[in-house]
Amino acid sequence: MTPDACVAAALDNFHIELPSWGFADTGTRFGKFLQAAAARTLEEKFADAGQVHAVTGCCPTLALHVLWDVPAGTPPAVVQGLAQRYGVRPGSINPNLFQDQIYKHGSLANERAEVRQAALDHLLDSVRIATDLGARDLSLWFADGSNYPGTANLRARRAWMQAGLQQMHRALAPTQRMLIEYKPFEPAFYHTEIADWGMALLLARGAGAQARVLVDTGHHYAGQNIEQIVAWLLSENMLGGFHFNDRRYADDDLTLGSIDPYQVFRIFTEIRCYEWETGSVADIAYMVDQSHNLKGKIEAMIQTAMTAQELFAKAAIVDFATLLQAQREQRLVDAENVLKDAFSTDVRPALRAWRRGRGLQEDPLAAFRAGGYLERITLERAGRAPSGGSYA
Ligand SMILES: [Mn+2]
Numbered sequence: 137m138t139p140d141a142c143v144a145a146a147l148d149n150f151h152i153e154l155p156s157w158g159f160a161d162t163g164t165r166f167g168k169f170l171q172a173a174a175a176r177t178l179e180e181k182f183a184d185a186g187q188v189h190a191v192t193g194c195c196p197t198l199a200l201h202v203l204w205d206v207p208a209g210t211p212p213a214v215v216q217g218l219a220q221r222y223g224v225r226p227g228s229i230n231p232n233l234f235q236d237q238i239y240k241h242g243s244l245a246n247e248r249a250e251v252r253q254a255a256l257d258h259l260l261d262s263v264r265i266a267t268d269l270g271a272r273d274l275s276l277w278f279a280d281g282s283n284y285p286g287t288a289n290l291r292a293r294r295a296w297m298q299a300g301l302q303q304m305h306r307a308l309a310p311t312q313r314m315l316i317e318y319k320p321f322e323p324a325f326y327h328t329e330i331a332d333w334g335m336a337l338l339l340a341r342g343a344g345a346q347a348r349v350l351v352d353t354g355h356h357y358a359g360q361n362i363e364q365i366v367a368w369l370l371s372e373n374m375l376g377g378f379h380f381n382d383r384r385y386a387d388d389d390l391t392l393g394s395i396d397p398y399q400v401f402r403i404f405t406e407i408r409c410y411e412w413e414t415g416s417v418a419d420i421a422y423m424v425d426q427s428h429n430l431k432g433k434i435e436a437m438i439q440t441a442m443t444a445q446e447l448f449a450k451a452a453i454v455d456f457a458t459l460l461q462a463q464r465e466q467r468l469v470d471a472e473n474v475l476k477d478a479f480s481t482d483v484r485p486a487l488r489a490w491r492r493g494r495g496l497q498e499d500p501l502a503a504f505r506a507g508g509y510l511e512r513i514t515l516e517r518a519g520r521a522p523s524g525g526s527y528a
Contacts, residue, residue, distance in 0.1 A: 139453045143486040144493070146408075146452035152380075152444050153197045153227040153423040154437055156205050159184040160526035162427035169429055172518040173510060178205050179218055180517070184434050186222030187509050191500035192441040193491065197227030199275065199423055202262050203235060204526070212268035226269040228315070228377075228423060231262040234279035234323070242280035244300035245293035245329045252296055259304045267309055273377065273421050274308075275350055276301075277317040281324025288327060297329050298342045305344035315350035315376040315421065316340045320357055322387060333365045337374055348376025352425055353400070354387040355379075363402040370410045370418060377421030378403075380444065389426045389527075391436055393443040400444075401479050404451035412456040427527050434510065438501050442487075449483040 137145070159175040161168050175181045182198060189195040198219075200206055206215060206229075219225050233243035233255050241247065243255035259276075266274055280297070282288035305314060318336040321328055330336050333349060340347035349369055356362055369375035380400075382390045393400050407418055422444070428436040455474055462471035488498040497503035504510070 139481070139483075140486045140489060142452050143449040143483055144490050146448060147194070147445055147487070147490050149417060150194060150445065150448050151197070151422065152195050152441050153199050153421065154185045154188060154195050154224075154441075155199045155424055155426065156181040156185070157201055157526040158424065158426055158428065158437060159433050160204075162526040163429050171433065173514045174433060174517070176517065176520060178215070180513075181205070182218040182222040182224055184513075185224045185437075187434055187504060187507070188437045188441060189224050191497060191503045191507075192438060192445075193494050193496045194445060195224070195437075195441050197225045199227045199230060200269075200271075201230045201232055202258070202265060203232035206265055206269075208261070212265075215269055226271050228273040228275045228421060229262050229266040229269070229271050230275045230277070231259050233258060234277075239279070241282075242293070242329070243278060245278070245280040245297045247289075247292075252300060256300050256303055259300070260307050263304065263307045263309075263312070266312060272312055274304075274312065274314045275317065275377070275379075275423070276314060277319070277350075277352075278329055279323050280330075281321075281326070281328035283324060283326050285326060290327065293329055298339055301339055301343040301347070305347060308344075308346050310346075312346060313376055314340075314343065314347045316343070316347060317350040317352055317355065317379065319352065319355035319387065333369065337369070337372070340374060340376075349374050350377050350379060351375065352379035352381070352387075353392075353403070354381045354383045354389060354425075358385070362399065363406045366403050367406045367410070370407065375418065375420055377423055379423050379425030380440070381424070381426045389428075391426060391428070391431070391443070392424065392440045393447055397443070397447055398479060400447045401450050402475070404448050405454055405475060405478075408451045408454060409456055409459075413460075432510070434504065435501060438504055442500060445487055446483055449487060450478050450481060453481060453483065454478040 159181045161170050161174040175184050185198045215226055238251050244252055246252050262274055316336045316339055318330045318332050320331050336349045340349055380392045382392050382395045384395050411418055424440055459474040491498055
């Protein structure tokens with residue numbers, strides 16, 4: 137296969153899910169800088185996501201946050217109607233177990249049985265919502281943890297977490313999956329219940345056959361070798377999905393590839409190598425988890441999708457036969473250069489050709505800007521009170 141054909145075949149199977157919360161006003165612990173064009177309602181989030189998909193052709197689903205997007209009493213038909221209207225399907229369902237006051241000391245791992253039950257009830261509601269909307273994946277992130285040594289029973293809390301996840305797993309339809317996310321710290325600063333991939337893996341294994349691990353690229357200590365974690369999870373058939381973002385310091389939720397594109401490329405390369413060696417396509421949900429505080433939200437998502445495609449395309453042209461041969465013969469410089477050659481290749485012409493072949497404009501960002509959508513919603517949405525529906 138020619139490099140261009142490799143890129144085209146890889147991109148045909150590469151879909152990126154957008155986060156509903158990425159279109160709403162968001163901020164830091166210190167406050168929000170509001171944007172007139174930010175989405176306030178679920179309809180506006182679907183409309184904005186529809187714009188990204190229309191120009192990129194690779195973002196067909198929108199991740200939904202239960203509390204912010206489909207609160208109790210939301211008829212599924214309303215969500216399905218929006219999906220139909222704006223051409224983007226409901227994607228992963230994200231329960232919210234960190235916003236309500238009852239979760240001050242944790243949710244599924246809370247000392248109090250009634251709080252654990254409330255958390256489980258919310259998870260079961262989330263499974264029903266996913267079923268009603270035809271969504272396959274439930275993405276689980278728990279803020280549970282503690283700030284001071286000695287204040288939490290670590291083993292008891294692990295057992296409560298495991299029991300809750302098992303109960304949720306029993307409610308899954310046969311086609312559904314639960315994806316368990318991990319994070320070393322924040323908001324808890326002493327211990328977090330699911331602090332790393334090993335804990336997430338053990339809890340997923342303990343929960344049941346349809347549980348997998350979700351890797352959020354920002355949820356690692358600086359310097360951690362994320363692609364090795366990816367390789368191990370692939371080997372164990374336990375890699376369920378990604379939350380893509382980039383960071384310079386901690387969980388910064390910056391645009392994918394803005395700080396370290398080579399790391400994203402190395403992650404994609406591990407996945408492509410697995411697929412090359414096994415002859416199968418890894419069943420991975422590629423999702424974005426970014427909140428742009430300063431950049432324009434829709435433009436930042438288009439930039440993210442284009443960056444993801446570009447880095448995935450570079451991984452698709454890695455010469456794995458030559459790479460593995462060099463590894464076997466311990467020709468270290470040659471092996472490393474196989475990666476560097478692919479990373480250095482300008483794949484943008486191949487991406488433009490892929491877009492032309494699918495009736496898309498060659499430059500999605502320019503296409504979006506030419507459409508006048510941003511000017512229109514900036515006028516329409518200006519002056520309205522911001523609503524919730526995003527982080528911080
Ligand atoms: Mn995440």
